[in-house]
Amino acid sequence: MTQASSGRSTARGVLVAACLSTLVVNANTSAVSILLPAISADTGMSVETLQWAVTGYSLVGAATIVTSGSLGDVFGRKRVFQIGLLLFVASCVLIALSSSGGMVIAGRAIQGAAGATILACGLSLLSVANTGSAQLRAVSLWGAAAAVGAAAGPLLGGVLVEVTGWHALFWVDAVVALGVMVLTAVTVSESRDTARSRSIDLGGSVLVALTLTPFILALSKGSAWGWASVATLGCFALAVAAGVGFVAVERRVAVPMLDLALLRNRILVGSTLAILIGAGTINALMYLVSLYFQDPSTLGLSPLEAGLATLPATVGLVLVAPFVPRLAARFGGRQVVGAGFAITAAGFAMLGFAEGSWLYGAFVLPLVAVAIGMGLSNGPASAAATASVDATEVGAASGVSNMARYVGAAVATALAATVYGSVIADRTAAGLPQADALSDGLAAASWLMAAFSVLGVAMAVVMGRRARAARGTLADSAASAAAGSFTLPTSATPVAATQVAP
Incomplete structure (x- = not known):
């Protein structure tokens, strides 16, 4: 050979x-x-x-x-x-x-x-x-x-x-x-x-985990422990202390996980927060509807039927995304991101009116709206994250946005689970039928996700107008489709080297 x-x-x-x-x-x-x-x-x-x-x-x-x-x-x-x-x-x-x-x-x-x-x-x-x-x-x-x-x-x-x-x-x-x-x-x-320094920011990784773990534990158990309890406040205090420690470490380590200087970049901050919100809300949605659809008191779907029932959200998100770069090139990335989050917020708001008597057909339009909105917002936000920095900083910007996806998924799912479970417990204790208690839980969590989506609209404003726009190539379409799980370079990304950094 x-x-x-x-x-x-x-x-x-x-x-x-x-x-x-x-x-x-x-x-x-x-x-x-x-x-x-x-x-x-x-x-x-x-x-x-x-x-x-x-x-x-x-x-x-x-x-x-x-x-x-x-x-x-x-x-x-x-x-x-x-x-x-x-x-x-x-x-x-x-x-x-x-x-x-x-x-x-x-x-x-x-x-x-x-x-x-x-x-x-x-x-x-x-x-x-x-x-x-x-x-x-x-x-x-x-x-x-x-x-x-x-x-x-x-x-x-x-x-x-x-x-x-x-x-x-x-x-x-x-x-x-x-x-x-x-x-x-x-x-x-x-x-x-x-050519890279052999310094590895292991301390940063540990401190990220020490920040998120007690924070999510407090969100998950706060209603049971009491929000003013020693356990809850202690978890929040530990999370804050670890977060402060993370910032201190990142300022001193040779090759930090997070280059704090990047946080002065308004476009990167806005797009990264948009990515965090988008990843969080879609993961929370999948968690909520998977449980709600399979509960015997509501739709009582089998796991296979529930998987099929989520297709409007999962497949719709993928089908819409490839067309988004051309829309962003024509109307502007932040406009498309803002419109996407507005549509997502409307979809969650529709779920906010859920009732125990709803059949599956009533959920289709909200799921499609959330999918379309996510498809519109994910791609341009990811493209802006890597397009807003110099060529030498593309890898760092990509890493920040990818970490934001995981953080958003963890925090939003924990919040949605907490609200869903707490409302169900309260309604059940008040004597409501189980189906009504479940629908109230779904509605309350959906309103919370709608509020987060409105914050996504605000992040589109924070992004500003200066972000370079992708040209809408086939590769841009692939990057947009993958944006729900990973940031890929686009035609707007400055070229520094052959390696695509995480």
Whole structure:
């Protein structure tokens, strides 16, 4: 085999490994909410506690998404990618063998680190294995795989629960990840960034976790403990202290997770907060409707039926996104972001009037509205994040926006779960029928998500008018479709090097 043909073979192997791994990670992530009622019935743990299987994943992902990319740059992207895959396999096996909800939550926390590592290092491997137009095509295919995985996850999870039980999803994912490990070992060459400092901001990762964990714990347990209780206030105090410590560390470390100087960039701050709000509200929606649709007191859908019922939100989001870059190029990115959040807020507001007597048809229009709104806002916000900085800062800006997705998903899901559960408990104690109590819980959480979406409109204003707009190319469409789970470069992104940083 000649050197040229070997290079082509390696590039093809990296493409298949990276795309398959991101597809399975995103499908796994989006499927778990559908599985929660089945896991609850099997393990005896309440779905309110099992929300940590969702928030714990996002929490750990937020702490590791940037650091895992840095570890790959220093110690070898292939090596760290393989470690991520190994962790993913181990977490899948742990969850599949779980007999308790605690083991499921622990496995999902490990999976958060694994998934973040796979996404960050897989994309880096892909970008350095290709150049020019081949790199653009490869990254676009990676983005398409990410979008397809996120859309297909709930349906796949529903099918597997119906056919063999909830454990099957994790066995299937483990087998696929093992296959990717073998493919990577055979076809992928090692690479690292020899010019990068070997300093790794591990302290920053730990402090992110120490900030988010007690904060989310307080949000989840505050209503039960009492919002003015020692436990709740102590958790908030610990979160604030860890947050202050994080800022102190980032000011002193050689290569920080978060370059605090970037926070002076108004466009980046506005777009990053828009990304955080968008990721948070869509994850909260999927959590809420997955539980509501399957409850026997309301629609009583099976897991498969619930997966099908979420398709207007998941598939609609993917189908709308590719057309968004052209709209942004014509009308302006912040206008499209603002319009998207306004439509999303309207969709959540419609859910705010939910009643226990509603049939599934009443939910379709709100789900479609939220999907269209998210599709409109995600792409331009991600594009603005990487277009608003100098070429040398693109990787850092991308890392900030990717971390924001995990933070938004963790916080918003925890808030939605808390409001949903608290209102249901209050209404049930007041003697309301269970269906009415559940619909009131869904309505209250939806109004909260509508308020967050209105804040997203405000972030479009914060972004201002100076952000460079993408031209609306095919690659821009792929980046827009993937924007729900990862920030990819667009035609508006300054070009610094071949590597696409996490």
